[in-house]
Amino acid sequence: MSNNNNALTLSAPLSGPVLSLGNVPDEVFASHAMGDGIAIDPLNDRLHAPCDGVIIHVARTGHALTIRAENGAEILMHVGIDTVELNGEGFALLVENGARVKLGQALVQFDLDRIARQCKSLVSLIILTNGERFELRALAGQTVEVGQPLLQITARSTSALETAVDNCALEASASVRITHRGGLHARPAALIRKTAQGFSSTAHLRFGEKYAACDSLIGLLGLGIGEGDEVQVICRGKDAEAAVQALVAALSASIKGEHHAPAVAAPRRANTEAGVLQGVCAAPGLVCGPLFRLAGIELPHDSGNHIASEQLRRLDTALEQVRGEIRSTLDHARQRKSIEEEDIFAAHLALLEDPALLEAATAAIEQGSAATHAWRDAIQAQCAVLLALGKPLFAERANDLRDLQQRVLRALLGEAWHFELPAGAIVSAHELTPSDLLQLTAQNAVGICMAEGGATSHVAILARGKGLPCVVALGSEVLDVPQGQRVVLDAANGRLELAPSEARHAEVHQIRDAQKRRRQQQQAQAREPACTTDGVRIEIAANVASSAEAQVAFDNGADGVGLLRTEFLFVDRRTAPDEQEQRQAYQAVLDAMGDKSVIIRTIDVGGDKQLDYLPLPVEANPVLGLRGIRMAQARPELLDQQLRALLQVNPLGRCRILLPMVSEVDELLQIRQRLDELCTTLELTTRPELGVMIEVPAAALMAEQLAEHADFLSIGTNDLSQYTLAMDRDHAGLAARVDALHPALLRLIAQTCAGAARHGRWVGVCGALASDPLATPVLVGLGVSELSVSPLQIGEIKDRVRHLDAAQCRQLSQGLLDLSSARAVRQACQHHWPLS
Ligand code: PEP
Ligand code: MG
Numbered sequence: 001m002s003n004n005n006n007a008l009t010l011s012a013p014l015s016g017p018v019l020s021l022g023n024v025p026d027e028v029f030a031s032h033a034m035g036d037g038i039a040i041d042p043l044n045d046r047l048h049a050p051c052d053g054v055i056i057h058v059a060r061t062g063h064a065l066t067i068r069a070e071n072g073a074e075i076l077m078h079v080g081i082d083t084v085e086l087n088g089e090g091f092a093l094l095v096e097n098g099a100r101v102k103l104g105q106a107l108v109q110f111d112l113d114r115i116a117r118q119c120k121s122l123v124s125l126i127i128l129t130n131g132e133r134f135e136l137r138a139l140a141g142q143t144v145e146v147g148q149p150l151l152q153i154t155a156r157s158t159s160a161l162e163t164a165v166d167n168c169a170l171e172a173s174a175s176v177r178i179t180h181r182g183g184l185h186a187r188p189a190a191l192i193r194k195t196a197q198g199f200s201s202t203a204h205l206r207f208g209e210k211y212a213a214c215d216s217l218i219g220l221l222g223l224g225i226g227e228g229d230e231v232q233v234i235c236r237g238k239d240a241e242a243a244v245q246a247l248v249a250a251l252s253a254s255i256k257g258e259h260h261a262p263a264v265a266a267p268r269r270a271n272t273e274a275g276v277l278q279g280v281c282a283a284p285g286l287v288c289g290p291l292f293r294l295a296g297i298e299l300p301h302d303s304g305n306h307i308a309s310e311q312l313r314r315l316d317t318a319l320e321q322v323r324g325e326i327r328s329t330l331d332h333a334r335q336r337k338s339i340e341e342e343d344i345f346a347a348h349l350a351l352l353e354d355p356a357l358l359e360a361a362t363a364a365i366e367q368g369s370a371a372t373h374a375w376r377d378a379i380q381a382q383c384a385v386l387l388a389l390g391k392p393l394f395a396e397r398a399n400d401l402r403d404l405q406q407r408v409l410r411a412l413l414g415e416a417w418h419f420e421l422p423a424g425a426i427v428s429a430h431e432l433t434p435s436d437l438l439q440l441t442a443q444n445a446v447g448i449c450m451a452e453g454g455a456t457s458h459v460a461i462l463a464r465g466k467g468l469p470c471v472v473a474l475g476s477e478v479l480d481v482p483q484g485q486r487v488v489l490d491a492a493n494g495r496l497e498l499a500p501s502e503a504r505h506a507e508v509h510q511i512r513d514a515q516k517r518r519r520q521q522q523q524a525q526a527r528e529p530a531c532t533t534d535g536v537r538i539e540i541a542a543n544v545a546s547s548a549e550a551q552v553a554f555d556n557g558a559d560g561v562g563l564l565r566t567e568f569l570f571v572d573r574r575t576a577p578d579e580q581e582q583r584q585a586y587q588a589v590l591d592a593m594g595d596k597s598v599i600i601r602t603i604d605v606g607g608d609k610q611l612d613y614l615p616l617p618v619e620a621n622p623v624l625g626l627r628g629i630r631m632a633q634a635r636p637e638l639l640d641q642q643l644r645a646l647l648q649v650n651p652l653g654r655c656r657i658l659l660p661m662v663s664e665v666d667e668l669l670q671i672r673q674r675l676d677e678l679c680t681t682l683e684l685t686t687r688p689e690l691g692v693m694i695e696v697p698a699a700a701l702m703a704e705q706l707a708e709h710a711d712f713l714s715i716g717t718n719d720l721s722q723y724t725l726a727m728d729r730d731h732a733g734l735a736a737r738v739d740a741l742h743p744a745l746l747r748l749i750a751q752t753c754a755g756a757a758r759h760g761r762w763v764g765v766c767g768a769l770a771s772d773p774l775a776t777p778v779l780v781g782l783g784v785s786e787l788s789v790s791p792l793q794i795g796e797i798k799d800r801v802r803h804l805d806a807a808q809c810r811q812l813s814q815g816l817l818d819l820s821s822a823r824a825v826r827q828a829c830q831h832h833w834p835l836s
Contacts, residue, residue: 008071010050010151011103012144014042014124020138025121026081027219027356034076034211036136037127038151040144047077047108048146049101050126056098059084062091062108064209066129067101073153074129079110081121084209090114104147128153132171132236170201172240174618175232176248183226185397188251189217190347195250195612198574201237203247214247217347218356218382221397224389245615252622277474277496279449282460284492285469287447288500288508290484292425294436296402297409302373308366315361315371318411323352325407329438340465344400344434344458352404357382372412379405400458403433421445426489428478434458441466447489449496451476471496522795526557530798532780536806539786540798541599543766547588550598553791557798560596562788563658563714563766564589566603566642575613576638582645590649597654599691599714599766599788602642604660606631614638623722628661628693629671643675647682656689658714663698665705672709695719695767700748703755713756715784717767721745739822740769746778746825747817753783764788774826776800777833781813804833 019039024030029039049067056074057066063083066076079091090111095101115122128136128151135156139149178184184192196203196214203214205223212219225231233251235243326349333341351357357378364374383398421427426447427440437459440448448463453472463470469491481487481498488497488508497504531537541562542553550561569577569585577585590598605611606627616634619625632639649655657675662668672690679687694700695716707713717740722729724745727738749765756763764786769775771789776797779787789797812832816825 008051008069008073008153009139009149010069010075010126010153011048011147012040012140012150013048013050013077013107013126013146014040014044014046015143015145016043017041017143018138018140018150019123021125021127024081024123024125026123029078029081029125029127031213034125035127035129035131037076037125038138038140039123039125041123042079042112044146045110045112046106046146047079047110047124049103049105049107050075050077050150052101052103054098054100055095055107058093058095058097059209061086061088062093063088063110065093065095065107069153071134071153071155072130073134076125076127076129077107078125078127078209079108079122080115080119081123083115083119086115086118090118126150130171132156170238170240171234171236172244173232173234174244174248175230176251176618177230178225178227179252183229183394184220184223184231184251185394189220190343190350191250192220192247193217193350194346195246196243198246198612199235199237199239199243201235201240201243203233203235203243206232206234216354216356217350218354218385221394222382222385222389224394242615246612248618249612249615273495275497275499277449277478277498279471279474279478279494279496280454281470281491281494282453282472283448283463283466283468283470285447285467286488286490286492286508286511287424287426287469288486288488288505289424289426289446290422291449291481291487292421292427292445293479293481293483294427294429294432296406296430297413299372299376299409302370304368304370306365306368306370308368311365311369311371311374312362314412315365315375315408318371318375318408319352321411322404322407323349326352329435338465340461341438344462348400348404348434351400352408372409375408375412376405399431399433399453402431403435406433407435422484426487428481430476430479432459434462437462437466437468441468447491449474449478449489451478518799519795522799523556525802526795526798528557528798529559530801532801532804532806532809534806536780537785538780538801539764540794540801541596541764541786541788542791542794543788544589544791547585547592549791550589550592553794554593554596556791556794558593558596558791558794561589561593561598561600562764562770562786564598564600566601567605570603570605570611573612576611576641579641579645579648582642583648586646586655587649590654593654595654597656599656599658599764600646601658601660601693602629602639602646603631604628623728629659629667630661632671639671640674640678643671643678644682646688647675647678647684652684652686652688656691656712658691658693660693660716661695661719662692662706663696665702665709668692668706668709693766694748694752694763696723697748700752703752704758705755707756707759707761710761712762712764713752714764714766714786714788715749715752717745717749717765717769720748720767724748737822739826740767741772741775741778741825741829742822743817743819743825746782746813749779749784750782750813750817757783762786771797773797773800773835774829774833777804777809778813778816778825778829780804780806781809781811783810809833 021032021037022030024039051069053067053069055065056068061084064078066074068074092109094106094108128134133156135154137152139152144150192214204211207223207225210223212223233244233247326345330342330345360378360381361374364377365371379401383401386394386398421443424446427445428449431450431452448468448470450472451474469489471491471494474496488500488504529537530540539559541560542558543563544550544553544561545565545568569582586600606616616626626634646657659671689711691712691714692706692710693716694713718729721738721740725738727734729738753763762785765779765784766788770787771793787797816828819825
């Protein structure tokens, strides 16, 4: 080694043929995503130190380590490709992290044969990881022996360094735990990609030993990151810090719409009952009708000698056509404010632009493939990667890719997707795609059954949103049922009855008719007030998140808005809405509600909901950190601005303000005082009512003290369950147990109502429990006088109230407080107040 002021020569740590990074059989290394460097295909079984230095990182599994040379250059040495999968077997570390080592010292001993047999490749990497400070020059010829000169590393000049720093060399990184339900699947990955695109820095995610650039959706999916996994975000460039902050926020945010997915797809049950196929419910409902089998496109054999330029042009045109179609689906979804649809198709658009996919298809075309076959093969290769991860959620995401395969093939073949769906058909398919589903609803299909798929797939989310009964994972037998056979789909129970008798048919029709009639009756009376049989009035208001939803609530008979979640105005944008925009948005909600009152909750971000423009410190336990009203401590001006906007709506008397996550009286008093000051400044004589959310146990236990200073209390049972039961409200595995009918919750609700009553205040419930008809009598019995429910359930809950006797509810619900579990409470409710 020679080491003058500028140059350091690295000696070969291994013996063997030398390769440039571009020839390494690994996309991440080959793309220089990890940094510049060189590779050796080793013939020996020991990795030696390429220079004097300190070992600054050692992979637990022994297959990689990083050395810092005396001039500060950091060099990663990685033995073989995908060797992390050996989990340390076949590797013996000869040094420890932090060790000072000498040039030529043996660092790792490895089992050459085993790696050759079990891993993708033995090719080993020598990578400079802090390339912003140093430059590299290769010194070796085609092969090297251990100790021979391999690379020269030169420190960049100060001016070059400044330029490099200015252009791209600032590096920032942070670790984050993935909270997205089901891990980093297509929709969150699309969010990550979109976030990264907002910055000039390059961004990568590192998971274990795997890396992916944030601009490749497929690369991100290929990491196979599951819920709860920890990943590292690494950004390089001028705005690296901000990019890391935003990506951490995006990675830890949960996606709208996912909360509504059923907890976990139950494993497929065996088909034991004759004439019945058993699957998993993805969207409930009971229907009967002819079964219509939908098949995918099969391609004929390809001769493989096409003119590349022509095929590339065909592919381009087809891709552009499909992009256009998806964009118009997206526009429709936006107009209808269908967030779920929007998220799904935005992810599809991103997949369609994915560099990995396009490169694979282009490469195949350049080898002579037809555009159709190149596209199909590129998609199938990526599906294989996702399926190989062995995680059901990622396998489901392969279905999104297949959707794009079908759509582009249809465009390439010039095939209009048309088929005659018999009236009232139940459609069966191997696995349907989101765009299939939209078309099928447009053609009035009444039910869906699939051989494959899962209850958390995008198709399932869409089917639930559209109220279309859907059963997945029925097995391939469903594809053998003759076209047109009349069947019964009992989706709630995951059953497809293949040979229902006439009597069963008649019964299904009867049940459906009865349900329809009941719903019509409920809707007809939805605008009337809801009073119990003994005359107690219960307000049935709606939870909404926009003026469009408020309009739906009003049309469905809501007595008011019980909770406007104002986060809708603040999320998914790069800057905060100003006072004027906020005032207009709140006014629009008031206007949509006629003369009814509207409860507007101040912004509840922090925790799992992060904003790009509001970098809050990364917290170990964000749900226990700066969220809700506590955020006012960190950014008081944001709350102040919101209060000013709220005070300017007209008429102010119809606007009530609600504070989230309050845990002590002082928080309320401070905001009350600030509101008074603002009213004085704005010369207002009316003071809006000010309420407090009861969503942490401390608030429920302090309800009496809070009620002394608040105008009303509103119980958020979602968070109250989470904090009382110490169970994450979004935890798929605990979903069945995070039940707000737990006796502990009921005791807190009872205590809240009693505390409020001492000061003559009213109590509402705006958490999901309010929309559960089984809970209505209990809540009425415990003293709640307002239920804020999802807009489409207003008629149903009002109808439930009208059949209750409040005095009897009071008496019976006291007994429920002494039961031992949520399950026992549910059973007792069914017994006392059966749901028909
Ligand atoms: C709740 O916690 O019950 C609630 C209504 O608030 P959010 O669901 O918005 O946290
Ligand atoms: Mg809450």
